[in-house]
Each structure stands twice: as structure tokens, then as C-alpha cells.
Amino acid sequence: MTIPADLKYTKEHEWVRIEGDTATFGISDHAQEALGDIVFVELPEIGRELAPGDAFAVVESVKAVSDVYAPVGGEIIEVNEALEGEPEKINTDSYGAGWIVRVKINGGSGELLDAEAYATFLKE
Amino acid sequence: MTGLAHTPLHAEHIRLGGKMVPFAGFDMPVQYPDGALKEYTAVREGAAGLFDISHMGQVRVTGPQALDFLQYVTSNDVSKLVDGQVQYSALLNEAGTFIDDITTYRIADNKYYLCINAANRHKDVAHLQTCASDFDVAVLDESDDTTLLALQGAAAQKLLQPLCNVDLEAVGYYRFAECRLGDAQAIVSRTGYTGEDGFELYLPNAAASVIWNALLAAGAVPIGLAARDMLRTEMGYALYGHEISDAVTPVEAKLMWITKLDKGDFLGRDAVVARKAEGAKQVLIALKLSERGIPREHYPVLVDGEVSGEVTSGMHSPMAGGVALAYVKPEHAAQGELAVEIRGKAVAALRATTPFVRSNVRK
Numbered sequence: 480m481t482i483p484a485d486l487k488y489t490k491e492h493e494w495v496r497i498e499g500d501t502a503t504f505g506i507s508d509h510a511q512e513a514l515g516d517i518v519f520v521e522l523p524e525i526g527r528e529l530a531p532g533d534a535f536a537v538v539e540s541v542k543a544v545s546d547v548y549a550p551v552g553g554e555i556i557e558v559n560e561a562l563e564g565e566p567e568k569i570n571t572d573s574y575g576a577g578w579i580v581r582v583k584i585n586g587g588s589g590e591l592l593d594a595e596a597y598a599t600f601l602k603e
Numbered sequence: 604m605t606g607l608a609h610t611p612l613h614a615e616h617i618r619l620g621g622k623m624v625p626f627a628g629f630d631m632p633v634q635y636p637d638g639a640l641k642e643y644t645a646v647r648e649g650a651a652g653l654f655d656i657s658h659m660g661q662v663r664v665t666g667p668q669a670l671d672f673l674q675y676v677t678s679n680d681v682s683k684l685v686d687g688q689v690q691y692s693a694l695l696n697e698a699g700t701f702i703d704d705i706t707t708y709r710i711a712d713n714k715y716y717l718c719i720n721a722a723n724r725h726k727d728v729a730h731l732q733t734c735a736s737d738f739d740v741a742v743l744d745e746s747d748d749t750t751l752l753a754l755q756g757a758a759a760q761k762l763l764q765p766l767c768n769v770d771l772e773a774v775g776y777y778r779f780a781e782c783r784l785g786d787a788q789a790i791v792s793r794t795g796y797t798g799e800d801g802f803e804l805y806l807p808n809a810a811a812s813v814i815w816n817a818l819l820a821a822g823a824v825p826i827g828l829a830a831r832d833m834l835r836t837e838m839g840y841a842l843y844g845h846e847i848s849d850a851v852t853p854v855e856a857k858l859m860w861i862t863k864l865d866k867g868d869f870l871g872r873d874a875v876v877a878r879k880a881e882g883a884k885q886v887l888i889a890l891k892l893s894e895r896g897i898p899r900e901h902y903p904v905l906v907d908g909e910v911s912g913e914v915t916s917g918m919h920s921p922m923a924g925g926v927a928l929a930y931v932k933p934e935h936a937a938q939g940e941l942a943v944e945i946r947g948k949a950v951a952a953l954r955a956t957t958p959f960v961r962s963n964v965r966k
Contacts, residue, residue: 515622515829516640518919521946537946539919540896541639541829563895566878570638 488597552586610657627721661722666740699874755801839957892925
């Protein structure tokens, strides 16, 4: 299981990469492993405003349906359309090609954990 | 986990890294580390998958009136069976609804063997024993002594033959042989729940690990519950608690082909005859989404924007996309254009036929 040090995490197992005033969201390696083979991703519309904690995407595995929640607030400026054809990218590269949306940050943030705190949280 | 039963192969599942979940009172592997999709693919694309389905129950029925008894308690016509033949059938109650769906094995004139669903085992056995008091017959629950494996996929026969002392080529579809598997006395039937060629193997528990590991060593891929459900749903096979239950009769479930009204009296017959005359309360249909999405169990099925029924089993088929079985109102039985409500949105669907993907069973 990998937990990159340069990302922040939520207790709902999303990750966020903050670069200047934009942020990229995805789900953690732990989350993809727990879900199993991901076969469908429902992406949001570009332009939608998210508050921290808003459900913005749905990830479905063979047996489960999971909402994905916004770690920080912002306006969606890009969605990873490649996931519509290849949802398995979330399984194979959850922190890279498996990113889900990019937002322009405006608004607050929920509780974010650094990599060390997230690793501890997973052990609890 | 406390309270969950273990099959004789539980330790093997743990050793293989199976992800264990509660299922019908057992701690069972939902998938192994390679994941459900790879397991599914192994079965569909030429290999052979190995399933531990020992949670299912087995009941031996013997005695001078075994045939009369089974004609009374099961819906299909047992008199049509010859020795070594298997029949898909059902146990109905007096209301004509399902106690269970089963397979009936005819071993000999006065010797039969039933395979029943795990979740219904105790209910079935109690029912059979109650009914048996009117017949000269013995009903013996052998579930705890029996390991049941399924070996499914195009390579199944090739992998199994070296362990088996009968010529499997001679065992036709829905036929079985009593034989030796390794050192154990077993029943091998050419049956399954996947739509692929393959076998189900009934073994004494003492032989379970040896045969399981011999088949894995020969190249079989262990398959968990998730892939098993994908494979059966793609075939449109009914699953108790989903398409069939004590709320529907064979008229609703499209299972009149296993309900032989002309064989004489049997339990539930009058109710089924009446239901057939008055018409089904709801109708089981197959549908396929024409847009992206996964229809899941209990999602509403819409016709012209109104709820007509709900999905009983649904999935993302790697070959066919979003497919589902669903009950709808009888007036929509022939409806070509439907929709499934997914997270508040109506996703267009078309009436489909089963199997959703090609069946490769040996007919």
C-alpha cells in the first residue's frame, strides 16, 4: 500500500494534491484496494461548485457503489474523462492516471491528514 | 469471526489470501487477490475456475416411495429422470411460491439426491421431513459431511479427467457419474451456474483439501462469490432471494418450464394453476442499459417515467455492459423501452433476452 508524502488525505480515503490555487482529487490506494475491481466512474459536470465534503463522483466496483467527497472546496475545472472508458486506471494508478477531478480552490477545507497521520488512521 | 460456519476449505481460502465475507451463515471468499474481474475472465476465456460451494446443502432421499415423495414435493417431473440424470426443479409451498430452487439427482430407482441452497437448508430439510411422514421414505441431511466444488470453464474436463476413474466425455450435460476422484468416492455432474462447460463435484469432507489443491496444481483458478454472481447473472440464472422467493410463483419467475402441471398432483400445484389463470402479479424480464451505468439490485425500473418494478440482479458485464433482471408490472411484460433509475436519474434501457452473453454449456 502506498501513501505518497506530498499529498493530503481525508478519513473517507480521498487524496488531494494542492498546487497553487488548484487542487486535484482522487481516492487512495487503500480505497481502491478495498473496493476491488473498479468498473464504472460517474464524473461531475465541469463548472460545478463544491463545498468541502460534497459528494462529487461515484466509483463503482464489481460489488460496491461508493461516493467520493471533496477534500477542499472549489469549482470543478477539469474531469478525468479517460476514466469513463478505463475506470481500472483507479486500481492501477490511483495517485496518477486515476485522478478524478481538478478544482480551482475557493472556499474552505475539511479535515485533512498528512501522509503520516493517514497511515496512522489506517492502522487504527 | 464468531457465529459463521466454515467449509472444510476455509483454511485454504485464507492461505490463498481470499477476502472473506459472511454469506448464508458461512465465512466465504468473495474474491482472491487477483480480483473478481480476472477470476471472471479465467472462467469465460478458456481456463477453468474452481469454486468452493460447500455451503450448499445436500439431502439424500431413499426408500420404496422416493419417487412418489419427490413427485409430490418438487415441481418438475421426476419420473422423466433416468439413473445418472440431474433435473433443475423447485420446492413450492401450498401457496405455489418458492421454498427453494434445487437440483434433483436420480442415483437409482429408490435413491435420489437433492442439492439445495445454503440459506434455505434448515427450512428445506424441516419441510422435507414433515412431508416425508406421509411416505415410506427416508430424508437424510448430508450437508455437513459433503464438500461441493464447481470446476467451470472450457478447460474443466481436461483438468479433472486425470483425477477421475470414469470417462468424463461420456457424462453429458445434466448427467452425473458416481466415481472415484483421487482416493475418494464422489459424484461428478456436468452441471454449473456459469454458462460454461464444467462440473460440480460432491466429495466427502476428508478429501476436500486434496482435490482442491490437486485441481489448483493442475491450473484451475480459485473463484470467489463476486465472480460467481457475475457469471450467473450474465446467464440470467435465477438466484433465491433475488429472482425467486416465497413471494413469487413459477408464473412470475418464468419457471413454468420446471413446473409440470400435467404430472399429477404436487404441493403448490393448485395455487400455480390458479395464478396462471388469473395472470402473473409481476413479470421477470431482462434489460440492458443503452447508456452508461450499472443497474443494481432494488433500483427502480421505469416505464414512461412511472415506477413499474425493480431490479433483482444487475451488474456491469465486461462483454454486454449494464445488464439486469427485473420484475415489472404484467402490462409491461413486452415493453421494449424502459429506464432504470440510478441515483435519481432515469437511464435508458432496452428489453433484452437472456443469456446476456453466449452460453457455452455442452448441450
